[in-house]
Amino acid sequence: MALGQVLHGVVVLSCLALGVWSVITDSQADIIRTAVRDAIDVNEDEGGTMVLRAGLVRLAFHDCVGDRCDGCINMALDDNAGLDTYINYTDHLYDDTDVDGYTMRELGFSRADFWALAAVEALDYSTEDAQSSGCRRTGCTYVYADITYQQGRVDCDTSPTTTEEADYPSGIGDTDHVVDFFKDTFNFTEQETTAIMGAHALGAAHRDASGFVGPWTERQKQFSNQYYIDMFDGSLGWEMVQKGTRNNRVYQWTSANSTSSRMMLNADMALIFDIGDTTSEGEVVDCIYSTCPDATGNTEYWALIYANDNEYFLEHFGLAFTKMINHGYDSSSDVLSVSLR
Numbered sequence: 001m002a003l004g005q006v007l008h009g010v011v012v013l014s015c016l017a018l019g020v021w022s023v024i025t026d027s028q029a030d031i032i033r034t035a036v037r038d039a040i041d042v043n044e045d046e047g048g049t050m051v052l053r054a055g056l057v058r059l060a061f062h063d064c065v066g067d068r069c070d071g072c073i074n075m076a077l078d079d080n081a082g083l084d085t086y087i088n089y090t091d092h093l094y095d096d097t098d099v100d101g102y103t104m105r106e107l108g109f110s111r112a113d114f115w116a117l118a119a120v121e122a123l124d125y126s127t128e129d130a131q132s133s134g135c136r137r138t139g140c141t142y143v144y145a146d147i148t149y150q151q152g153r154v155d156c157d158t159s160p161t162t163t164e165e166a167d168y169p170s171g172i173g174d175t176d177h178v179v180d181f182f183k184d185t186f187n188f189t190e191q192e193t194t195a196i197m198g199a200h201a202l203g204a205a206h207r208d209a210s211g212f213v214g215p216w217t218e219r220q221k222q223f224s225n226q227y228y229i230d231m232f233d234g235s236l237g238w239e240m241v242q243k244g245t246r247n248n249r250v251y252q253w254t255s256a257n258s259t260s261s262r263m264m265l266n267a268d269m270a271l272i273f274d275i276g277d278t279t280s281e282g283e284v285v286d287c288i289y290s291t292c293p294d295a296t297g298n299t300e301y302w303a304l305i306y307a308n309d310n311e312y313f314l315e316h317f318g319l320a321f322t323k324m325i326n327h328g329y330d331s332s333s334d335v336l337s338v339s340l341r
């Protein structure tokens, strides 16, 4: 029997004795993270509209909506449209990455653990990209999101798909909808809700998935507080525009004064505005960007703080993200920490 197998057995047995299923070591986590980073590079070399690093972050969020993070997505739900592309990518890594002579499946590392780890790596990579422009020659000291990664999530029997229903938030929802969703699902405060929405600095919406179109920020591969900066920037010329398809018409906020077609959902703008009544397609009828009243509650307060302080945002985002990816587990007994840096 190879030494690796013996050591692996020792780790598993000692963790079983603790009552927690731990299957990968810190160094094996590094191997998996490198594989994720390589896959992100390949995806971006190939071009295309589905940006893997962003999809991994969205996948981790959608996996954790419902009772717990369980490595299962109901692809029959419109809310999950587009995630199949990212699941296919990650399944290829799950079954093909050589982790000390084993695949992740062979090690018994759950998909839910893998999806959470892949999202952490995508965030770290994108954080480095956001901070590296000014420091390439002198060497970079990065400030990362304050995420604690733990393993021990349990997949549903049919992973990676399921027929279980789950309630996802609507892109055309107002402040109450967003705040209530995160309170009910993850027991988030308004501060945590405001921080977690900063994930929308990454990636884009796709007409053939949600119907919405375009990236939130100009640099959709960089993770920073840019989402909040843009939201408060009236010079971008935010106006409501109809998008979608014939069977799925939706309104979004689109920037008329930028070449990158930046957009925001009502659910994003609702952090800072009370958008009032909307039509069934999400068109705001009572106000425009310059006249919508401030959101009631604390979300606008936190959005403004994050717009002005990237490090504070990264700290708060990381804490909220950690809580989200441990949803359904007791972080002191069900899951074990893995040291990532």
Ligand code: HEM
Binding pocket: 050, 051, 054, 055, 057, 058, 061, 081, 082, 169, 170, 171, 172, 178, 181, 196, 197, 199, 200, 202, 203, 204, 205, 206, 207, 209, 210, 211, 212, 265, 267
């Ligand atoms: C009120 C809450 C939220 C709503 C309504 C919402 C809605 C959406 C919608 C409509 C899309 C576009 C999907 C597509 O067309 O491909 C999207 C993408 C995305 N979401 Fe959210 N989201 C919410 C919260 C979150 C959270 C909590 C995270 C992560 C922590 C997240 C991460 C992302 C990312 C990274 C993308 C871009 C994916 C890509 O580029 O393919 N979202 N979201």
